[in-house]
Amino acid sequence: SQKIEQNSEALNIQEGKTATLTCNYTNYSPAYLQWYRQDPGRGPVFLLLIRENEKEKRKERLKVTFDTTLKQSLFHITASQPADSATYLCALDINQAGTALIFGKGTTLSVSS
Amino acid sequence: DTEVTQTPKHLVMGMTNKKSLKCEQHMGHRAMYWYKQKAKKPPELMFVYSYEKLSINESVPSRFSPECPNSSLLNLHLHALQPEDSALYLCASRGARNTEAFFGQGTRLTVV
Numbered sequence: 001s002q003k004i005e006q007n008s009e010a011l012n013i014q015e016g017k018t019a020t021l022t023c024n025y026t027n028y029s030p031a032y033l034q035w036y037r038q039d040p041g042r043g044p045v046f047l048l049l050i051r052e053n054e055k056e057k058r059k060e061r062l063k064v065t066f067d068t069t070l071k072q073s074l075f076h077i078t079a080s081q082p083a084d085s086a087t088y089l090c091a092l093d094i095n096q097a098g099t100a101l102i103f104g105k106g107t108t109l110s111v112s113s
Numbered sequence: 114d115t116e117v118t119q120t121p122k123h124l125v126m127g128m129t130n131k132k133s134l135k136c137e138q139h140m141g142h143r144a145m146y147w148y149k150q151k152a153k154k155p156p157e158l159m160f161v162y163s164y165e166k167l168s169i170n171e172s173v174p175s176r177f178s179p180e181c182p183n184s185s186l187l188n189l190h191l192h193a194l195q196p197e198d199s200a201l202y203l204c205a206s207r208g209a210r211n212t213e214a215f216f217g218q219g220t221r222l223t224v225v
Contacts, residue, residue, distance in 0.1 A: 032211045043117075043203050043216030044156065089155055091214075098210030099144050100169055103155035 003027065004104035006090060012110045013080055021075040021107045023090030030092040033066055033073045038087045038106070047088075048075075080111045115140060119204050119217035127225055128194060134220045136187040136204030145187040146205040146214065147179060156203055162187060194224045 007022040023033070031052050036044035050057045050066040050073065057064045063076040077084050087106045094100050117138045126132050136145065143164050148156035161169035162181040170179075176198075178190040187204055201221055205214040 034213060036214075041201070041219070041221070043205070043219050044214075045216070046213035049213055093211055095169075097163070097168075099161055099163055099207070100158060101146070101205075101207070101214055102158055105155050 004090060004092065004102065006088075006104040006107050008107045009105065010108045010110070012112065015081060015111055015113045017080055019077040019080050019084070019109055019111070021088050021090075021109070023073045023075070023104055025071050025092065025104075028071075028092060028094060029068070030094075031098070032092065033064075034091045034101070035062075035064055035073075035075050036089045036091060036103075038089060044089055044103075077109070080109075082111045082113050085109055085111050115215055117204055117206055117215050117217035119202075119220050121220060122218065123221045123223075125223045125225060126191065126194065128196070130194075131190070131192045133191065134189040134202055134204075134222075136189075136217055137185055138206040138215065139185055140206060140208065140215065141184075142206035142208050142215070143184060144207040144210075145181065146203075146207075147187070147189050148203040148205065150201040150203055150219070160189075191222075194222075196224050199223045 003026045005024045034049045035047045038044040048064045050064045061078045065074045087108045089106045090104045120135045145162045147159040150156045159173045160179040165181045180188040201219045203219045204217045
């Protein structure tokens with residue numbers, strides 16, 4: 001069956017440290033992988049999209065890697081802050097048309113000061 | 114304007130009621146989505162409209178009926194729901210294929 005896994009349901013780190021979240025997928029060969037942030041009771045907000053021919057993508061304190069051989073993406077938040085506390089979801093399209101976006105279970109990050 | 118607007122924000126309905134959820138975007142996106150999200154679970158894909166035509170229906174029960182009146186609007190008609198249908202219903206839109214999705218703030222639905 002098609003599956004996207006995010007290894008940790010919850011991750012607790014101290015302010016200033018780097019948070020690393022993992023997303024693994026099976027039975028797909030996605031051209032893109034996306035990361036979203038979701039705060040409680042609100043819709044997901046897009047953060048980064050990485051293409052299969054890109055090894056790494058950065059945006060401010062965020063960095064995403066994409067290893068199509070391992071079928072894995074890593075999402076890093078450097079110099080983490082309490083305001084980074086949220087649920088982070090990885091997502092990819094599971095059809096050729098690129099229109100069926102599905103999500104992993106998410107990792108809830110808590111950054112303590 | 115990169116906003117997806119959903120109404121209402123909250124809805125309480127009885128199992129015999131008929132209600133509708135509404136979603137609007139003015140980004141010119143031709144793909145629009147409905148997702149259902151239960152507590153501590155990821156958004157679960159329900160329906161996808163592409164160019165105002167239903168392109169994906171993820172085996173959703175017929176008590177949920179989607180409608181796309183035009184390229185900016187998406188409705189979800191609800192009838193004879195069950196308490197287990199209580200959830201956050203999210204609408205999203207996308208431009209070109211394999212691009213990022215823009216989500217609304219959701220409608221918190223409670224079925225009593």
